[in-house]
Amino acid sequence: AQSVTQPDIHITVSEGASLELRCNYSYGATPYLFWYVQSPGQGLQLLLKYFSGDTLVQGIKGFEAEFKRSQSSFNLRKPSVHWSDAAEYFCAVGSSGGSYIPTFGRGTSLIVHP
Amino acid sequence: GAGVSQTPSNKVTEKGKYVELRCDPISGHTALYWYRQSLGQGPEFLIYFQGTGAADDSGLPNDRFFAVRPEGSVSTLKIQRTERGDSAVYLCASSLLAADTGELFFGEGSRLTVL
Numbered sequence: 001a002q003s004v005t006q007p008d009i010h011i012t013v014s015e016g017a018s019l020e021l022r023c024n025y026s027y028g029a030t031p032y033l034f035w036y037v038q039s040p041g042q043g044l045q046l047l048l049k050y051f052s053g054d055t056l057v058q059g060i061k062g063f064e065a066e067f068k069r070s071q072s073s074f075n076l077r078k079p080s081v082h083w084s085d086a087a088e089y090f091c092a093v094g095s096s097g098g099s100y101i102p103t104f105g106r107g108t109s110l111i112v113h114p
Numbered sequence: 115g116a117g118v119s120q121t122p123s124n125k126v127t128e129k130g131k132y133v134e135l136r137c138d139p140i141s142g143h144t145a146l147y148w149y150r151q152s153l154g155q156g157p158e159f160l161i162y163f164q165g166t167g168a169a170d171d172s173g174l175p176n177d178r179f180f181a182v183r184p185e186g187s188v189s190t191l192k193i194q195r196t197e198r199g200d201s202a203v204y205l206c207a208s209s210l211l212a213a214d215t216g217e218l219f220f221g222e223g224s225r226l227t228v229l
Contacts, residue, residue: 004156036220043118043220044157044205090156101147101170102218104156 002027002093004105012111013081021076021108023065023091032094033074034102035065039087047089050074061085086112116140118221120206126227127196135191135224139208146189147218148181149205157205163189196228 003026013019025031032051036044048059055067065076074091088109092102119138127133139146145164149157159173166186174180178196183189193200203225207218 006156009154041222043222044207044218045220046217049217092156101159101162103159104149106154106156 002031002095002103004091004093004103006089006091006105006108008108009106010109010111012113014113015083016080019076019078019081019085019110021089021091021110023074023076023105024072025074025091025093026072027093027095029095032100032102033065033067034092034094035059035063035074035076036090036092036104037061037087038090038107044090047076081110081112083112083114086110118206118208118219120204120221120224122224123222124225124227126229128229129196129198131196131228133193133196133226135193135204135226137189137191137206137208137221139187139189139206140219141187143208143210143219144186145209145211146183147207147209148189148191149207151203151205151223153202160191160204193226196226198228201226201228 005024034049035047038044047063048057050057050067058064063078088107090107091105094100094102121136147162148160151157161171161181162169163183178194181191203223205223207220209218
């Protein structure tokens with residue numbers, strides 16, 4: 001069965017600092033990988049996704065993520081964090097064949113200090 | 115509206131009561147998903163519809179939970195004999211196709227509190 005681990009429950013950064021949120025997945029074949037963001041009072045929104053090809057993917061709001069098969073990781077990065085980035089971030093893995101049902105990690109809460 | 119709509123946004127009920135939660139997906143989206151999110155946790159899969167049929171209901175925790183999508187659009191999640199452990203935010207998401215680009219569009223959720 002597929003699974004996702006987000007080892008950091010909370011991450012605190014200063015505005016303008018760089019950010020990296022960790023995600024490790026478990027899946028036997030080539031995974032589909034996603035990062036979603038959940039802001040207070042809003043539904044989850046897709047930031048970026050990886051299906052195949054270039055292992056460095058660009059997303060919305062200046063985010064990027066790198067797929068590393070050897071490490072079973074898909075870490076999310078941003079070079080300079082803005083106060084509006086404070087939210088809950090979820091990594092998800094989906095199967096690459098048949099019905100697609102993403103499995104989510106428990107999330108990482110990002111706190112941004114001014 | 116343009117997005118996924120879920121009603122009610124908040125529901126408080128007593129243990130043992132019956133509850134219905136409604137999801138109105140984005141028009142034209144054939145795939146519909148229900149997830150449950152407990153405090154401090156990520157979304158947990160419950161059931162997935164492709165059109166009118168439940169393609170995968172393996173995430174439903176027990177037979178108190180049931181969901182329908184009779185016309186392939188609006189879906190209702192039904193919970194019988196509610197228990198305090200059912201308290202959570204129930205999320206609905208829709209997608210244009212199944213196993214396509216993989217982007218799910220989520221509603222804001224229905225927060226269920228069982229007293």
